Amino acid sequence: DAKTTQPPSMDCAEGRAANLPCNHSTISGNEYVYWYRQIHSQGPQYIIHGLKNNETNEMASLIITEDRKSSTLILPHATLRDTAVYYCIVRVGYQAGTALIFGKGTTLSVSS
Amino acid sequence: DVKVTQSSRYLVKRTGEKVFLECVQDMDHENMFWYRQDPGLGLRLIYFSYDVKMKEKGDIPEGYSVSREKKERFSLILESASTNQTSMYLCASTSQGIEQFFGPGTRLTVL
Numbered sequence: 001d002a003k004t005t006q007p008p009s010m011d012c013a014e015g016r017a018a019n020l021p022c023n024h025s026t027i028s029g030n031e032y033v034y035w036y037r038q039i040h041s042q043g044p045q046y047i048i049h050g051l052k053n054n055e056t057n058e059m060a061s062l063i064i065t066e067d068r069k070s071s072t073l074i075l076p077h078a079t080l081r082d083t084a085v086y087y088c089i090v091r092v093g094y095q096a097g098t099a100l101i102f103g104k105g106t107t108l109s110v111s112s
Numbered sequence: 113d114v115k116v117t118q119s120s121r122y123l124v125k126r127t128g129e130k131v132f133l134e135c136v137q138d139m140d141h142e143n144m145f146w147y148r149q150d151p152g153l154g155l156r157l158i159y160f161s162y163d164v165k166m167k168e169k170g171d172i173p174e175g176y177s178v179s180r181e182k183k184e185r186f187s188l189i190l191e192s193a194s195t196n197q198t199s200m201y202l203c204a205s206t207s208q209g210i211e212q213f214f215g216p217g218t219r220l221t222v223l
Binding site for chain 1: 116152153154212216217
């Protein structure tokens with residue numbers, strides 16, 4: 001699986017967009033970009049994933065650069081409940097019997 | 113709603129005790145995982161199972177064993193608990209690997 005690099009921490013004001021970057025310069029053509037988050041004292045939660053095209057769901061948007069070497073997770077209107085550690089993971093879509101490899105992620109702090 | 117449940121949220125054990133952590137999922141998933149999470153180290157994979165009675169070592173299996181006798185249940189066993197096994201333990205399951213569903217975690221303290 002390709003390695004990812006994320007900033008250790010970011011701050012965001014409530015109601016503003018939170019843009020979380022991730023670098024994955026060694027990504028392969030068949031590897032997806034996944035985002036998870038972990039709110040304090042809870043298990044990680046899946047947010048979104050993508051291969052080449054930008055993706056949007058009810059939680060967030062994922063923007064992947066054309067060369068696929070980096071991506072940005074966007075929370076359009078951050079709330080206090082979005083304060084969490086956000087993990088960017090790159091891997092092949094499905095490999096039987098393999099696990100996600102979580103790095104240290106980005107701690108997002110949303111304040112009022 | 114999909115559900116992964118873990119037997120305890122908090123557990124305190126003594127050094128040398130045998131500890132069982134239970135995980136149950138109700139989604140008929142083939143794959144189940146045990147991670148531990150420590151400050152500054154992120155999530156680390158201990159063991160995983162891709163089918164009943166099948167298991168594979170993760171990155172840090174030493175001091176742990178697992179059991180998967182039924183599809184819905186994956187148990188993590190600490191044969192002789194030590195203080196360096198004090199940690200948050202997270203169970204997860206998945207079917208096709210796109211999305212892993214995590215349990216709430218068990219915070220284990222070994223005294």
